[in-house]
Amino acid sequence: MAKKINILGATGSIGRSALDVVSRHPGEWQVGVLAAGSRAEELAAACEACGAEAAVLADESKLPELQAALKARGLSTRAAAGEAACCEAASDPEADAVLLAASGAAGLPQAFAAAKAGKRMLLANKESVVCGGALLQQAIREGGAELLPVDSEHSAIFQSLAAATPAQREKAVIWLTCSGGPFLRRMDLTGVTVEEASTHPRWKMGRKITVDSATLMNKALEVIEARWLFDIPPERIRVVIHPQSILHSGVAFEDGAVMAELGVPDMRTPIAVAMAWPERTESGAAALDFTKLKEPLTFEAPDLERFPQLKLAWEALEAGGSATIVLNAANEAAVAAFLDRKISFLGIGRACREALSGLVLPAPKSLSDIYAADREARSFVDSLICSGRIS
Ligand SMILES: NC(=O)C1=CN([C@@H]2O[C@H](COP(=O)(O)OP(=O)(O)OC[C@H]3O[C@@H](n4cnc5c(N)ncnc54)[C@H](OP(=O)(O)O)[C@@H]3O)[C@@H](O)[C@H]2O)C=CC1
Ligand SMILES: CC(=O)[C@@H](O)[C@H](O)COP(=O)(O)O
Ligand SMILES: [Mn+2]
Numbered sequence: 001m002a003k004k005i006n007i008l009g010a011t012g013s014i015g016r017s018a019l020d021v022v023s024r025h026p027g028e029w030q031v032g033v034l035a036a037g038s039r040a041e042e043l044a045a046a047c048e049a050c051g052a053e054a055a056v057l058a059d060e061s062k063l064p065e066l067q068a069a070l071k072a073r074g075l076s077t078r079a080a081a082g083e084a085a086c087c088e089a090a091s092d093p094e095a096d097a098v099l100l101a102a103s104g105a106a107g108l109p110q111a112f113a114a115a116k117a118g119k120r121m122l123l124a125n126k127e128s129v130v131c132g133g134a135l136l137q138q139a140i141r142e143g144g145a146e147l148l149p150v151d152s153e154h155s156a157i158f159q160s161l162a163a164a165t166p167a168q169r170e171k172a173v174i175w176l177t178c179s180g181g182p183f184l185r186r187m188d189l190t191g192v193t194v195e196e197a198s199t200h201p202r203w204k205m206g207r208k209i210t211v212d213s214a215t216l217m218n219k220a221l222e223v224i225e226a227r228w229l230f231d232i233p234p235e236r237i238r239v240v241i242h243p244q245s246i247l248h249s250g251v252a253f254e255d256g257a258v259m260a261e262l263g264v265p266d267m268r269t270p271i272a273v274a275m276a277w278p279e280r281t282e283s284g285a286a287a288l289d290f291t292k293l294k295e296p297l298t299f300e301a302p303d304l305e306r307f308p309q310l311k312l313a314w315e316a317l318e319a320g321g322s323a324t325i326v327l328n329a330a331n332e333a334a335v336a337a338f339l340d341r342k343i344s345f346l347g348i349g350r351a352c353r354e355a356l357s358g359l360v361l362p363a364p365k366s367l368s369d370i371y372a373a374d375r376e377a378r379s380f381v382d383s384l385i386c387s388g389r390i391s
Pocket of ligand 2: 151153180214218
């Protein structure tokens with residue numbers, strides 16, 4: 001019988017890539033629920049293409065629109081809306097796997113729901129790991145869930161660690177690769193436009209993560225993500241700039257050996273790895289031919305003067321409490337303001353730093369504590385922007 005996958009964030013960049021992988025395996029995989037944020041027409045179209053059983057929108061007010069869009073396509077797909085319905089999709093007892101690919105902290109309740117229900121979690125939504133921290137890891141353990149990383153770097157690390165013993169992991173160093181984003185060689189970042197920051201040199205991704213890659217906050221979030229996913233202290237996580245995005249990250253062992261995963265930059269590979277693990281399956285990604293690489297593979301240290309956001313990962317982890325939640329929320333609020341052309345590109349980093357030093361909150365004890373810290377950081381940044389202190 002075909003295995004069932006529920007996809008949250010189905011209309012996004014990861015969601016579409018996942019649907020492409022699923023479509024290559026008829027009879028082996030079938031789609032249960034597709035969930036998205038608010039775009040009813042796009043969700044209905046995705047349901048039609050893959051024959052999903054149910055469609056869910058997080059935005060409750062869009063339920064009539066979703067029902068109408070499904071009906072207009074002659075589909076009998078069940079429709080639901082609201083955050084609770086998204087969490088039901090994430091914890092669905094009928095799903096063999098759930099892909100968590102909403103964008104931002106909006107994915108947090110879904111990750112907790114999947115963890116508590118003991119699901120096989122294919123996790124792209126890094127923000128839920130950054131905010132959920134120890135609490136999410138605890139929910140995964142207690143719920144008996146299995147987490148398979150989809151973020152390309154973490155998929156590479158996961159694969160590189162597959163054969164390592166606990167003792168070998170204890171001394172391993174993680175090398176996270178970073179493309180450097182569109183401004184790797186641009187010395188002056190004043191005046192960066194929304195259009196410039198919204199174009200990634202290697203990956204086609206959603207708007208928020210693309211801007212994060214341009215500020216290097218994406219890598220900061222990935223350092224925090226790695227700390228939790230691989231239970232590794234921050235001082236054993238390093239970042240290296242690798243503009244070609246062919247080596248997706250690696251692990252250095254005490255004997256000098258480095259295990260790494262390489263491939264063409266195509267998210268269908270880590271999605272297929274997570275779907276099939278510990279087996280392998282066809283993803284649709286082109287094979288890497290070392291004899292036909294268009295440019296040499298290069299590596300260099302990151303420039304922390306021009307990209308100070310990167311340092312905030314270690315600072316937030318060191319600070320403890322709710323610092324990583326504050327950092328994530330401040331960044332989400334600042335990136336949204338930048339995309340709305342209310343603040344400059346450099347204002348994003350200033351907002352993150354101000355929030356991190358201005359808001360010292362205790363460690364969360366529950367999901368509602370996480371929401372509270374998240375809300376506080378967002379309103380802190382909003383007030384910085386409204387008062388003109390960040391522009
Ligand atoms: N794109 C990539 O290559 C990579 C992405 N990631 C991570 O994966 C996640 C998704 O990124 P990406 O696909 O680029 O983002 P996109 O912006 O392309 O897509 C976001 C998706 O999330 C949906 N969505 C928004 N709010 C909710 C909600 N509350 N519940 C369920 N779905 C929701 C959107 O629906 P709607 O269309 O209705 O707005 C859309 O389907 C992010 O956390 C990102 O960091 C990690 C590695 C690589
Ligand atoms: C594809 C993926 O996993 C992204 O997170 C990607 O790594 C972004 O590239 P940067 O290295 O530029 O942040
Ligand atoms: Mn990544």
